[in-house]
Amino acid sequence: MARIAIVGVGAIGGAIAGLLEMAGGHEVTLCTRRPLVQLGVALPSGTVIVRAHNVTVPKDAKPVEWVMVATKTYDVESAAKWLPALCAQDAPIAVLQNGVEHRERFAPYVEQARVLPVVIDCPTERSADGVVHMRGAARMRVEATPLGRNFAALFAGSSVDVEPVGDFVTAAWKKLCLNSVGALNALTLKPVGVLRDENLSKLAIAMVAECIAVGRAEGAQLSDSLGEEILAHYRGQPPDAGNSLLADRVAGKRMEIDARNGAIVRKGEKHGIPTPLNRMAVALLDVQQPRVH
Numbered sequence: 001m002a003r004i005a006i007v008g009v010g011a012i013g014g015a016i017a018g019l020l021e022m023a024g025g026h027e028v029t030l031c032t033r034r035p036l037v038q039l040g041v042a043l044p045s046g047t048v049i050v051r052a053h054n055v056t057v058p059k060d061a062k063p064v065e066w067v068m069v070a071t072k073t074y075d076v077e078s079a080a081k082w083l084p085a086l087c088a089q090d091a092p093i094a095v096l097q098n099g100v101e102h103r104e105r106f107a108p109y110v111e112q113a114r115v116l117p118v119v120i121d122c123p124t125e126r127s128a129d130g131v132v133h134m135r136g137a138a139r140m141r142v143e144a145t146p147l148g149r150n151f152a153a154l155f156a157g158s159s160v161d162v163e164p165v166g167d168f169v170t171a172a173w174k175k176l177c178l179n180s181v182g183a184l185n186a187l188t189l190k191p192v193g194v195l196r197d198e199n200l201s202k203l204a205i206a207m208v209a210e211c212i213a214v215g216r217a218e219g220a221q222l223s224d225s226l227g228e229e230i231l232a233h234y235r236g237q238p239p240d241a242g243n244s245l246l247a248d249r250v251a252g253k254r255m256e257i258d259a260r261n262g263a264i265v266r267k268g269e270k271h272g273i274p275t276p277l278n279r280m281a282v283a284l285l286d287v288q289q290p291r292v293h
């Protein structure tokens with residue numbers, strides 16, 4: 001049993017709350033920007049109603065033993081406002097976000113040793129506040145450290161597979177390679193079926209090749225065939241399947257382009273590896289971001 005706070009209860013935060021409810025025995029606090037009357041999570045095995053406290057301002061938050069942050073990557077600055085109260089007893093912070101810069105994003109706010117990056121595969125949507133649908137099996141990968149194993153133990157008895165892996169860098173970069181292609185859907189405003197087009201297929205493989213080169217420079221073990229494997233993965237999906245970059249662009253919401261293709265460009269610059277295709281994707285999608293006034 002642990003006292004756990006979830007910061008950001010959208011699709012992933014909601015799914016995590018549902019899985020912790022399934023694991024049982026935890027005292028969960030949901031940290032949200034608006035009051036949450038109820039949280040119902042449709043898991044593949046059935047719907048779970050989450051029993052939890054809800055707080056909407058950091059000053060009402062109490063210290064916990066674990067913090068799980070599941071905001072979008074661009075909301076880290078506001079999410080960090082919860083940490084002084086929640087981490088008053090030095091709680092570790094699991095970061096359930098896409099990209100490869102989990103620790104860098106939290107570096108201004110907490111000591112790095114307390115941050116646990118999490119790679120999460122969990123196709124999930126939130127249709128309204130407190131209404132979350134998990135569309136398939138969930139899987140998480142963490143570093144095979146005492147912190148990673150403690151995190152995995154919190155989910156014992158639930159349906160999620162949490163795997164502590166010896167080579168987390170490779171796991172994170174593989175996921176980034178997969179995600180890098182999503183920019184093409186957002187750029188074309190078309191779902192994954194567009195990747196059946198021969199010209200776009202070549203572009204997708206070339207974008208992944210840039211990510212492979214940069215990931216290898218960062219220490220990831222990535223095979224030359226990964227681009228073809230990723231293309232086959234997307235071509236195996238229903239042609240109308242979307243992704244979050246496309247969904248966010250269509251909805252006029254901010255896209256996580258900086259944490260995805262932007263990270264490839266940044267890390268490429270660090271190693272002197274050119275990433276012109278990912279750079280172009282970032283530039284073109286960046287001008288489509290809604291402007292905050």
Ligand SMILES: NC(=O)c1ccc[n+]([C@@H]2O[C@H](COP(=O)([O-])OP(=O)(O)OC[C@H]3O[C@@H](n4cnc5c(N)ncnc54)[C@H](OP(=O)(O)O)[C@@H]3O)[C@@H](O)[C@H]2O)c1
Nearest residue numbers: 008009010011012032033071075078079097098122123124
């Ligand atoms: N959805 C998926 O299938 C999926 C799969 C794998 C990985 N991921 C990754 O998981 C991360 C989370 O994505 P998501 O799909 O769950 O996003 P989401 O549905 O937009 O949820 C993010 C939540 O964070 C909340 N939030 C933002 N700032 C906050 C703050 N300061 N305090 C409290 N709550 C705050 C938002 O509140 P509001 O409701 O007020 O906006 C929203 O409820 C992303 O990095 C994403 O790439 C998602």
